[in-house]
Structure formats: C-alpha cells, structure tokens
Amino acid sequence: MKICRFSSGIRKTEGFCQPRKLSVKIAVLLSACMLVLLCCGCGGQESSPKSLNQQGMELIDLMAQMAVSEEYGAIMGADNPAFESQLRGIAAGDYSVPRTIYEMTVPSVGEFLSAIDGEEALDGLPDSLKEFLDAKSASLLLNQLNAREGSSSLALASLYTAEKTFVSSELEQDSIYLYFFEDGYPIAVAFHRGEDDTVKATGVFVLAEGMEEASVGQLEEVFALLGLDCRFRLLEGQEK
Numbered sequence: 001m002k003i004c005r006f007s008s009g010i011r012k013t014e015g016f017c018q019p020r021k022l023s024v025k026i027a028v029l030l031s032a033c034m035l036v037l038l039c040c041g042c043g044g045q046e047s048s049p050k051s052l053n054q055q056g057m058e059l060i061d062l063m064a065q066m067a068v069s070e071e072y073g074a075i076m077g078a079d080n081p082a083f084e085s086q087l088r089g090i091a092a093g094d095y096s097v098p099r100t101i102y103e104m105t106v107p108s109v110g111e112f113l114s115a116i117d118g119e120e121a122l123d124g125l126p127d128s129l130k131e132f133l134d135a136k137s138a139s140l141l142l143n144q145l146n147a148r149e150g151s152s153s154l155a156l157a158s159l160y161t162a163e164k165t166f167v168s169s170e171l172e173q174d175s176i177y178l179y180f181f182e183d184g185y186p187i188a189v190a191f192h193r194g195e196d197d198t199v200k201a202t203g204v205f206v207l208a209e210g211m212e213e214a215s216v217g218q219l220e221e222v223f224a225l226l227g228l229d230c231r232f233r234l235l236e237g238q239e240k
Contacts, residue, residue, distance in 0.1 A: 052170050052199075053101065053235065056177050056189040059203040063162045063187065064095040076159045082152045083159075090160065090205055093184015100237030102178040102219060104230050106190070109133040112140055115227030138176055138190035142204045144226060153207040162203045169197050177235070178206070178219070186211050215239040 050058075066072050067090045073079050078087060107115075109130070110122055122130060146157045171193045179187045186206040191199055210222060216232045216239070223230040 049168065050166070052168065052177065052191055052201075055164070055166055055168070055199075055201055056179065056191075056203070057098075059162050059164055059189055059201055060095050060179060060187050062164075063160060063203050063205070064093070066160050066162065067091045067093070073159075078156065078159050083156045086153060086156055086207060090156075090185055093181060095179075095181055095184055095187065097181075098179040098237065099182050100180045100239065101235040102180075102216070102232045103235050104176045104178060104219070104223075104232045106138045106174045106176055107141065107228050107230060109137045109140065111228065112137055112144075135174075135192055138174060138192065139202065139204075141226075141228070142176075142188050142190065142206070145206060145208050145222075146204070149207050149209065157205050157207055160205055163200065165194075165198060165200050167197050168199045171199050178232075180211075180237075 067087075070079075073087070113122065122133075125133075143154060143158075147154045171191050174190070174192050177189045177191070179189065181187075188204050188206050190202045190204070192202075193199055208222070210218075216234060219232045220230065
C-alpha cells in the first residue's frame with residue numbers, strides 16, 4: 001500500500017480523504033443535521049390548537065356516523081322495536097352544520113340534588129367524594145333531561161353517547177355546549193376539566209321534547225322545570 005507524507009507530518013492511506021477535506025465534510029453534515037432537527041421541532045407544535053367548539057363538532061361527527069350505522073346499532077343492542085321511532089329520527093338528521101350553539105353553566109351535584117329534594121344525601125361525605133360527584137354533575141343533568149321522555153329515551157341516548165379526551169387551556173370550568181340543527185335532535189357536549197389541562201368531552205343526543213326551537217329564555221325555562229337555575233349564552237348563530 002502506498003503511503004504519502006505531508007509537510008505537517010500527517011500520513012494518509014490512498015482512498016481516504018485528506019484531514020482538511022474531512023473536517024469540512026463533517027462540518028457540513030453537522031449543520032445539515034441541526035437544520036433537520038430544527039425543522040422537526042417547528043413542525044411538532046400546533047400553531048393553532050382546536051377550540052372547544054371544534055372538538056365538540058368532531059365528537060358530533062362521530063355520533064352522526066354511529067347513528068346511521070346499522071352494524072353499530074346491532075352491536076350496541078339498538079335494534080329494538082322500542083327504539084325504532086326515535087332512532088329513525090336521529091339517523092335522519094343532518095349534523096354537519098349547527099344552526100345555533102349555546103353554552104350553559106353546570107350546576108354542582110349539591111344544586112342538582114337540591115332540585116330533587118335529595119341534598120341530604122351529601123351529608124357526611126368527605127370533600128374528595130363531593131368533588132368526584134361534581135365531576136359527574138353534567139352527566140346526571142343530561143340523563144335527567146332525557147329521562148323525562150321515558151326509560152327508552154334514556155337508554156337509547158346512552159347507547160349513542162360518545163367520548164374523547166384532549167388537551168386544552170381554553171376551558172376554565174366545566175360547561176355544556178348545546179348544538180341545535182335544522183334537521184335532527186339537539187346534541188349536548190359536556191366538557192369536564194381534568195389535571196394538566198386535560199379535558200374530557202362527552203356527547204349526548206337530547207331527546208327531550210320542546211328543545212328544537214330553543215332560545216336562551218326557553219332553555220332557562222326548560223331547566224327551571226327541573227328546579228335548576230342554569231345560565232345560557234349564545235355562542236354561534238341566531239335565535240329564531
């Protein structure tokens with residue numbers, strides 16, 4: 001093998017790069033790697049995170065798919081004559097674009113139980129269990145609303161309930177978004193705030209009568225019948 005000697009005293013075997021050229025190539029490769037890492041870092045962050053409304057609509061889209069799927073209905077046991085009429089109405093709805101969206105406050109479990117004369121049930125419970133029940137207050141409220149139409153309505157709504165969990169700093173306290181559509185039943189999406197900005201969203205079809213042409217005043221009247229002083233505000237759309 002032929003050996004070359006340079007004035008610097010560094011030897012080189014044929015087929016290898018000279019030290020100066022090798023250093024340049026290493027520097028170029030390192031720069032390219034750093035550029036790739038920087039680009040990956042930039043792409044890993046969401047520049048515009050989804051709003052609660054957008055998260056709710058994604059959940060509603062899933063519920064709409066559930067409603068028109070006979071296979072899903074058979075798996076969940078919804079192929080029951082008792083559900084036939086309401087299920088047909090759910091499946092016939094168009095849930096792609098809401099007509100109006102309202103936000104409503106979520107009563108504490110104490111307020112909810114007080115409305116049904118059951119507030120004494122909380123006596124003696126530790127605060128940790130009261131907080132646990134407060135986290136379920138929205139679900140209790142929506143179940144109570146559907147139960148007004150009978151046990152079959154409550155059961156059907158539970159079969160087509162959907163959930164998802166995501167991260168958002170938008171939610172300051174638990175709330176419910178009520179989505180109304182030109183065709184189809186209203187849908188309530190309850191947002192519950194967890195630790196480290198996690199949010200659990202639960203979507204439920206609202207099968208109660210008298211909700212289709214709702215306004216802020218009408219909604220407050222409906223929940224007043226349940227003994228609840230809930231507050232509403234219009235988020236999107238115009239009241240009829």
